[in-house]
Amino acid sequence: MRERYFEATEFENIREIVYNSAEKYAENRAFILKRKEGKNIQYENITYKRLLEEINNLGTKFFNLGYKNKRIAIVGRNSYGWALTHLTNMLRWNCVSSIRQRATNRRTGKFIKKK
Numbered sequence: 476m477r478e479r480y481f482e483a484t485e486f487e488n489i490r491e492i493v494y495n496s497a498e499k500y501a502e503n504r505a506f507i508l509k510r511k512e513g514k515n516i517q518y519e520n521i522t523y524k525r526l527l528e529e530i531n532n533l534g535t536k537f538f539n540l541g542y543k544n545k546r547i548a549i550v551g552r553n554s555y556g557w558a559l560t561h562l563t564n565m566l567r568w569n570c571v572s573s574i575r576q577r578a579t580n581r582r583t584g585k586f587i588k589k590k
Contacts, residue, residue: 489562489565530559
């Protein structure tokens with residue numbers, strides 16, 4: 476067995492990591508959003524507590540729309556909204572695939588099938 480240099484918490488899945496972080500680091504920054512309006516730039520801090528609240532709110536909305544145990548493709552740029560959607564689906568036990576926004580429609584069609 477390897478010698479440990481420091482104590483570390485072991486997690487079974489991403490859900491445990493997110494919930495543990497929201498509890499342990501509730502008021503710490505998880506994300507910083509940069510918003511630009513013309514020359515005016517503002518920054519908004521998203522705490523781990525708020526992130527978990529937004530994950531749960533979005534997850535409830537997805538559930539109410541019938542997205543439970545589904546296969547979901549997320550197309551978009553790397554952003555807070557993308558990360559929120561991805562984390563929400565992973566925590567709600569959906570199968571999530573990320574597709575580059577710049578992928579052509581023909582290439583994207585190989586991954587997505589309408590049912």
